[in-house]
Amino acid sequence: MLKMENVRKNYRDFELNCSMEVQKGCITGLIGPNGAGKSTAFKAALNLIRTDGGRIMIMNKPATELTAKDREAIGVVLADSGFSGYLSIEDLLPMLRSMYSQFEEVWFLEKCKEFQLPLKKQIKEFSTGMKRKLQVLAALSHNARLLILDEPTAGMDVIARDAILNLLREYMEQNDRTILISSHISSDLEGFCDDLYMIDGGNIVLHEETDVLLSEYGVLKVTQQQFEKLDQSYILRHKKEEFGYTCLTNQKQFYSENYPEIVIEKGTIDELIMMMIRGEK
Incomplete structure (x- = not known):
C-alpha cells in the first residue's frame, strides 16, 4: 500500500534516509524519540515536502502521480497541522463535502456528538485533544483505504484514546484498509500494530513484528x-x-x-x- 525506498531529505542539521513498507491490510507503527524524523517521513510519503532522492509508491503509483481521486483514498492526521482555528465544524462541512465524494456526513456528525465536539464553536477554542479527535474523525469520514496518522491521540485522556483506537479497529474490519501510525504512547501501539519500524537520526534502525518484539x-x-x-x-x-x-x-x-x-x-x-x-x- 505504501513503500518508501531510500527516501532522502536534507536539511541544514538533519538528514532523512528512510526505507519502509506498509503492507495492505496491516497496521504499521513508526516509533522513535522526538526529532528522529517521524513527521518528516510522513510528509515525504504524502509528497508535502520535496525529497532529495529515493522512491515513494502509494497504492502502486508513484506519490508524485497521484490524482485527486487517488488522494481521496488517503486519510491524514499530521502532528503539526490541522484545520484553521477560525472555522467551526459547521464551517468545515461544505469543505468536506466538496473535497470528498464519499464523505459520510451523517456518520461524521454522529461521532462529533459522541466525542462532545461543539459544532458552532471556533476550533481555536478546542483543547489539543478535541482538535485531534476532529482530525481523526475527518480522516475516517470519507472511506479512505489508507490512513497516515502522526500522533493521532496526542492530548487525549485514556478514555478518549481507547475510544479513538476502537474506531480505528472498526475501520480495519474491511480487509483492503491500511494504517501507518506514530505515537509516543507505547501502550497504544503494543496492542494495536502488526509491525513496528524504529527511526533515529533520520534512519530506520529496527523493523520487527510486534508479536515478536513482545515475545522474543x-x-x-x-x-x-x-x-x-x-x-x-x-x-x-x-x-x-x-x-x-x-x-x-x-x-x-x-x-x-x-x-x-x-x-x-x-x-x-x-x-x-x-x-x-x-x-x-
Missing part, C-alpha cells in the same frame, strides 16, 4: 562479572549501570535456558527505544 525481545539485568561471562551473540545493545549492565536481546529464550541465574525482564516498546538509542552495540 527482553532486557537482561546482569552484574559486571555476569556480563563478562555472557555469550553476547544475541545482545543488540548494552548500557552500563551502577549494578552492572542492562542488555537488550532479541533471543530472550536463549538466555533464559542458558543463564538461569540472571534477571530477564519482558521488553516493552519504551525500553526498546531507550536501549536502541542510548545503548552501545
